[in-house]
Amino acid sequence: MMPRPYCEVEPQIISLSSSPEIAAVSWTGGKDCNLALLKAWRDPALSVKYLICFRPEGKPFRSHPILIMEAQADALGLPLLHIIIPSSTSDYMEAYVNGLKSLKMKHGINVVVTGDMDLVGTMQRNWIERCCEQVIDGDGKYMKAYLPLWKAERSDCLHSLLEEEFVIIFSCVKSPFFDGSWIGRRLNEETLLELKTLAETPLKEEDIKEGVKPLDLCGERGEYHTMCLNGPLYRKSVFLDDFVHAEPLVFKEEGTKWKGNIHNANIFWTLAVKDNND
Incomplete structure (x- = not known):
């Protein structure tokens, strides 16, 4: 099957039948996937039934704690399905595709919704879209990717979150833009203004x-991450104190940058998640 050409415009879902297509949202618990969920929920061509968490085998999610994601799923009334990426894998796309094939067979998922806004790193096309088009059923129909935030104006997305009254907190921030005081802060008009100021501030020569x-205003290059504690579709709030300590964790890696670091931070701060004994 020939790959579809990369398109700069937002992909659209076209319903091929009178009934909505079963959809699942690629889930990290952050602001973007929550906004994408809301847009997909309001799309009459889709029936959002699940959340999907792609996660590495045996490694904690520092930026998006699993315990909080599970609490979000409970508050939303949507099952959180896990696709575990084996630590031994040498082909990440194959691992993603195999996971999606399994979910399609077990749950009938035809559409994967993601809050991705842009290409990152050296990618030429959206990762989820590339994976989905390799999941093909017996009729030759491939799984679809729905990207409602693709190429969206960053400021518009942040203002939409405030207008929809999402409760969003910063769960991971990185140098040189932020420090540990941002952890646990809420996204509001004040922090949005600070983000805009940081984005407009010229970088230092050494950076x-x-x-x-x-700085990407929405942190699309990984400069910061967030978690949602409440929103339009939530039946109850997620209480942060149930899962984390008051003081953030700090990680310093001078010289050798940590894996997955898109924008070359030497220092980053995260929520300090409680263990089962706390």
């Missing part, structure tokens, strides 16, 4: 030499 790029 440019390190490969740091200007």
Whole structure:
């Protein structure tokens, strides 16, 4: 099957039948997937039934704690399905595709919704879209990717979150833009103004030499991450104190940057998640 050409415009879902297609949202618990969920929920061509968490085998999610994601799923009344990426894998796309094939067979999922806004790193096309088009049923129909935030204006997305009264907190922030005081802060008009100021501030020469790029207002290059505690579709709030300690964790890696670091941060701060004994 020939791959579809990359398109700069937002992909659209077209219902091929009178009944909505079963959809699942790629889930991290952050602001973008929550906004994507809301848009998909309001789309009459879709019936959102599940959340999907792609996660590495045996490794904690520092930015998006699993315990909080499970509490979100409970508050939303949607099952959280896990696709475990084996630690031994050498082909991440194959692992993603196999996971999606399994979910399609077990749950009838035809559409995967993601809050991705743009390409990151060296990617030429959206990752989830590439994976979905390799999941093909017996009739030759491939799984679809729905990207309602694709190429969206960053400021518009952040304002939409405030207008829809989402309760969003910062769960991971990275140097050189942020420090530990941002952990646990709420996304509101004040922090949005601070983000805009940071995005407009010229980088220092040493940061440019390190490969740091200007702050993406929505943190699309991984400069910061968030978690949602309440929103339009939530039946109850998620209480942060149930899952984390008051003081954030700090990680410093001078010289060698940590894996998965898109914008070359030397220091990052995260929520300090409680263990089962706390």
